[in-house]
Amino acid sequence: LRKTHYSSELSQKLNNKEVVVGGWVSRIRKLGKMTFIVLQDKFGTVQLTAKKGVVSDELFEKIKNIGNQWCLLIKAKVTLFEKAPQGVELIPIEIKILNTAIEQLPVDMTGKTMSDLDTRLNHRSLDLRHPQNQAIFRINSVLLNEIRKFLVKNKYTEIFTPKIIASATEGGTELFPIKYFEKDAYLSQSAQLYKERLCGVFENVFEIGPCFRAEKSFTNRHVCEIYQLDIELTFANFDDVLTALEGLVQHVLKQIKKQCKDDLILLGQWEEFKIPKIPFPRYTYQELLTLLEEKADMKIEFGEDFDTEASRKLGEILPGYYFITHWPMSIKPFYIMHDLDDPTISEGFDLQKGWLELSSGGTRVHDRNLLKQNLIDKGLNPEDFKSHLQAFEYGMPPHAGAGLGIARWLQVLTGINQIKECIMYPRTPDRLDP
Ligand code: ATP
Numbered sequence: 191l192r193k194t195h196y197s198s199e200l201s202q203k204l205n206n207k208e209v210v211v212g213g214w215v216s217r218i219r220k221l222g223k224m225t226f227i228v229l230q231d232k233f234g235t236v237q238l239t240a241k242k243g244v245v246s247d248e249l250f251e252k253i254k255n256i257g258n259q260w261c262l263l264i265k266a267k268v269t270l271f272e273k274a275p276q277g278v279e280l281i282p283i284e285i286k287i288l289n290t291a292i293e294q295l296p297v298d299m300t301g302k303t304m305s306d307l308d309t310r311l312n313h314r315s316l317d318l319r320h321p322q323n324q325a326i327f328r329i330n331s332v333l334l335n336e337i338r339k340f341l342v343k344n345k346y347t348e349i350f351t352p353k354i355i356a357s358a359t360e361g362g363t364e365l366f367p368i369k370y371f372e373k374d375a376y377l378s379q380s381a382q383l384y385k386e387r388l389c390g391v392f393e394n395v396f397e398i399g400p401c402f403r404a405e406k407s408f409t410n411r412h413v414c415e416i417y418q419l420d421i422e423l424t425f426a427n428f429d430d431v432l433t434a435l436e437g438l439v440q441h442v443l444k445q446i447k448k449q450c451k452d453d454l455i456l457l458g459q460w461e462e463f464k465i466p467k468i469p470f471p472r473y474t475y476q477e478l479l480t481l482l483e484e485k486a487d488m489k490i491e492f493g494e495d496f497d498t499e500a501s502r503k504l505g506e507i508l509p510g511y512y513f514i515t516h517w518p519m520s521i522k523p524f525y526i527m528h529d530l531d532d533p534t535i536s537e538g539f540d541l542q543k544g545w546l547e548l549s550s551g552g553t554r555v556h557d558r559n560l561l562k563q564n565l566i567d568k569g570l571n572p573e574d575f576k577s578h579l580q581a582f583e584y585g586m587p588p589h590a591g592a593g594l595g596i597a598r599w600l601q602v603l604t605g606i607n608q609i610k611e612c613i614m615y616p617r618t619p620d621r622l623d624p
């Protein structure tokens with residue numbers, strides 16, 4: 191037997207035709223003379239109905255012994271069934287049992303309830319088959335594909351940057367040290383320094399790649415291994431990167447609305463799924479300090495980041511997508527350019543969705559001497575950045591860019607509060623396996 195159709199490809203047009211479907215048993219109901227199997231594959235489910243007398247006795251006995259999550263290949267006849275999503279169900283002709291499953295499944299797979307998260311993550315390969323998780327990661331797949339389509343169409347070149355590196359990229363977050371033969375090395379925290387070097391070669395570039403952050407954070411938005419979308423625009427300024435990001439966000443949201451209706455309904459996100467208008471609102475950091483003080487009686491000193499409480503408040507006041515611009519230079523990394531009129535203010539920004547930071551970026555320093563001075567001002571040793579500084583000696587163009595956390599965006603799109611649920615196998619300080 192060879193699989194001929196996905197569940198989503200079945201329709202009334204195939205009435206009376208023979209097909210071969212493959213997947214896992216997500217539900218089985220045995221009622222004396224009838225057995226119903228709901229078979230799940232990557233695009234949904236289809237019901238198989240075996241009625242004694244209609245299917246052979248031998249097949250009926252075989253079906254009766256099948257259990258949940260068994261992997262099956264089934265040759266069947268398509269028949270009309272108005273109640274099913276595709277308007278059809280299947281009458282089995284031949285069943286090949288490819289593999290069985292243990293009887294007592296460790297997580298609830300009925301689709302009705304969710305087991306507790308730790309149990310689910312301990313049995314992630316099974317848990318990921320849960321209908322809700324299937325929906326989350328189908329949306330993730332469209333998200334990644336549409337990001338690529340948008341950027342390629344806009345003439346960005348996809349790059350890969352090394353993930354084993356010799357020195358730190360981002361100040362602030364900790365590095366995971368590793369052994370590289372006899373040398374000390376680290377896992378990369380972000381593509382930052384390499385994407386800047388490469389945009390001086392290939393002009394606009396992007397990467398979707400892993401970043402490793404040794405942060406002992408136990409929040410619902412921090413993990414230790416993330417996939418980040420990095421973009422870097424050449425011959426570009428601050429406004430160009432904001433425009434690129436909001437255009438990308440709008441494109442992707444439109445496509446998800448178009449392609450993922452059933453999944454958004456399953457996740458309870460369809461009703462409120464809105465396409466934001468562009469341009470997104472832009473607020474300076476200073477404006478938001480004033481707003482928090484006036485509307486929430488919250489006093490934040492210039493130079494402090496918004497803590498979780500302040501972010502939550504901001505999200506109540508500004509629930510949509512918006513930019514926070516002109517952060518204090520003191521809390522931005524060395525590669526961010528300062529405002530030409532006021533050196534205490536940066537040309538760095540964050541893209542927020544309500545309370546959650548999705549992306550940060552800014553205009554970069556492209557002058558070698560200024561970059562070197564910034565390193566010194568941040569207490570870093572220019573010697574450690576020798577090869578990076580070298581790239582700025584051969585006509586580095588002005589550039590600007592951003593990094594966006596894929597799982598955080600998926601959280602927003604799926605309405606999932608916990609980032610770990612938006613990563614197939616999340617890495618946190620207390621979870622390295624599975
Ligand atoms: P975000 O700003 O959303 O955390 P980020 O990882 O890019 O994204 P960080 O510089 O790591 O930014 O952290 C910024 C803020 O995140 C901090 O000001 C702090 O409020 C919050 N934060 C980080 N770790 C924790 C934690 N363990 N518990 C609560 N809040 C945290």
Ligand code: AMO
Pocket residue numbers: 360379380381382403405411412413414416418420421547548549550551552591592593594595596598609
């Ligand atoms: P930053 O460190 O702000 O910027 O990271 C960019 C985005 O990545 C996501 N992110 C995380 N998501 C989950 N867990 C984490 N521990 C975590 N850390 C970061 C967030 C965040 O907004 N080089 C710059 C980007 C640039 O300037 O181009 C950078 O990495 O969504």
